[in-house]
Amino acid sequence: MHSVSTYQAARLVAGTVESYFAHHFATATSNGGQETAHQPHAPEIEAMIDTAFWASLRHEEGVSPKVTLAFLPPDKAGQPLIFGKRLRFTPDVLTKLAPAVERPGIHLGVWYDRDELYIWGTTREIPGNCLVLEVIEPGLLVVKHRRLDGFGKFVNVAILKGDQIKIVDEGTAKTPDCPFVVTSMLGFTLPSFWNDSMNILVQLAVSMRAHGRGGSLLVVPSGRDAWRDSIIQPMSYPIVPVFSRLADLLQQESDAASQNVWRGAVNLAVEAIGGLTSVDGATIINDQYEVLGFGAKIGRSETSERVEQIIITEPIVGNEPLIVHPAQTGGTRHLSAAQFVFDQRDAVALVASQDGRFTIFTWSTTDQMVHAHRVDSLLL
Structure with a gap:
């Protein structure tokens, strides 16, 4: 790229991002993955980040731009909307185009020619491992x-x-003990799910965080009622019979032609459950994704002790585990979730804060204490 970046972080991170994509492109190829986009290199990554950063600080009609960029040529995009002429990739152009593509799922297509980046149009369909930069x-x-x-x-x-x-x-x-929902957020799945992986808890976490009201979701083993010992009775809003729409969808088999319809139905079911978490109290589902109730108040089991310490981590390079009192992870929701998992060690608790923080509580058999996984950085 001919331009010199003035955003220092762009220069510092470009090489690391290049290495990440190089590894994932190689892994996808060795696992027989589907056709992917162009592998990005540090100069392209640096130029994209630098331009997007300075665009983010501008305003168009008093509004800060929100835009998603996808690095690929038009022939790699599905049903691309191609502009009549290439547009320069500058902060000014990005700021002016942002209102047209700020809705979810729309990407501005960015590519290069003679060491210069340009904007060629928009698309909703991009290949696997395609570099995306979101403002x-x-x-x-x-x-x-x-x-x-x-x-x-x-x-x-x-x-x-x-x-x-x-x-x-x-x-x-x-x-050890890293829950599958976290590995899925990190982009890892079991080899058998390489081409068809989906973790519903990730989608539920996104939905919980999106409504912005904060909330708790408890996932308990199906066929067991021990979790009721940690819920103050009577429950505010029990679901009888259980709501099994999402569970039923996940048991269905769909061919390629009906895949989009099925995924749309799954998304609607996820949003329905995510909406319940905005009500004060915890929403409870089992590990088959059947809804058992919502608005539940968590109380310490009569056979348990009060949780006094937990381990907290964040999946960020350089982060060190900390052992803290559960009250240090947040407010009442976090303390209650930690107590619930301490009492019900085969359960998982997801907690969204109004400020966007998101924590997943699980029991660590290795550390013999509740483990709080801070994952808000993975949900942006």
């Missing part, structure tokens, strides 16, 4: 990529906020 708010950018199976939240690679850089630590997925 979320002024000074806040997220580097991510589309999952190979094309379904669900994109996988975050790096988060840049001003001069702060957070690199997602993929090694977290290999640590």
